[in-house]
Amino acid sequence: MIGIFDSGLGGLSALKEARRLMPHEDIVYFGDTGRVPYGTRSRETIIKYSLQDMNFLASHNIDAVMVACGTASSNALDTLREAYPSIPIIGVIDAGARAAAKATKNNIIGIAGTPSTIGSRAFETKLREINGDFEMISAACPLFVPLVENGFISPDDEITKLAAKTHLKNIIEAGADTLILGCTHYPIIAGAISRVIPYATLINVGAAAAEELREIMASRGRVDTNRIGKVQYFVSDEPQGFERIASIFLGEEITDSVARIDIEKY
């Protein structure tokens, strides 16, 4: 069983990729909808919340965990690994950076992210570890999350294209051939983003993390069987509205049930 947590529901786009790669695996998803967003919280608070999220997932019989929240990935991964040394934990930042490093040919990498993720320079730090020669241009894209959550997701949506053109101006001008979509919300508007930077390879960080999880599970002998895995969804505020938002990220209607938990107890 794989555990995935996110500060909200964006991580469902990563769950979708994990399902695609490992349809036989059971997955438990926790979205901390009662305390979203993490990006504006203090580091101390982010670590506390992430540890509670991890504690909740660990109360299930999980083999590995994906941290689908960029803020949690860049602030809390070490703490989580110390607390759970026997559980492999993959963060979207590291996995996304590795995938971008593989994809680039001209070594110019654009990074699109939330203001908090961009401010943390977490992708730059990881990319610099991989290759000191990368030229990196980062762009805070504060309008992308509200555009996604409110359904402005058509590849031809005028507002989304204008927002992408505005946010990504420096990356486009620098000629990046690879663009990290550094937030699990962003793959939903990859169509409109592609319209304004058509020559770049877009890196879906949730898909990159799912790919690494697949390798870990395979190395443990957990390969494709004929069964279809079950998905359990948990959130920390009222699940009201969950179906609408979830269907945006999953690209299909939700059939499994969703339950509310009191995350402060973990």
Next chain:
Amino acid sequence: MIGIFDSGLGGLSALKEARRLMPHEDIVYFGDTGRVPYGTRSRETIIKYSLQDMNFLASHNIDAVMVACGTASSNALDTLREAYPSIPIIGVIDAGARAAAKATKNNIIGIAGTPSTIGSRAFETKLREINGDFEMISAACPLFVPLVENGFISPDDEITKLAAKTHLKNIIEAGADTLILGCTHYPIIAGAISRVIPYATLINVGAAAAEELREIMASRGRVDTNRIGKVQYFVSDEPQGFERIASIFLGEEITDSVARIDIEKY
């Protein structure tokens, strides 16, 4: 002394209006930045949070309170008044509806608000009480708050004008002569909104509530003296970044200090 609370910092636009009308009054402001936004929470949670906010304000020597959060105004006003029967409490919804009712000539009123406020139909209910003949057209404007908070506030900003045109389409087509800016963030982009609906009177709900507070204070003999009131700011998460956002809403740099409190204790 006047108390003002909001789920975040948007209420500072209402504080600005209160300062303009009552420069001699002391004001204590609480922004619940650690638990923002309220609009996505359950009614039970909104009431609990609002009562804690009110408890905190009441720990100061306040004469009256403005609830600058639309979500709290539409869900918690009765509870707050029951808990504090001796303190006048003005909500932005009621005050805004009354101001719009006075302003309209053709009785066609547009209501722009957050998805949560629009979903609650709180303005419609109040307007209907005032005059059963009003034609009301409401529009959820989910992009306005992120546009404001990320500085897309110029009257000529292309994204903000396009967002306004998209969000307010039905209101423009209905020929409303009055538009309620049903969220304390929206006055900041009144310039761009005016560009797409130039013939409408825009109702600043924070200003309307401040005007009602001024009348209450005056009726208590608290009229203009020669002193300049003091403002105290409190928030529930790290004040980091407070100055930047606050200066957007206040239209000037903050000189007073801001303190963090643990709102869960109230």
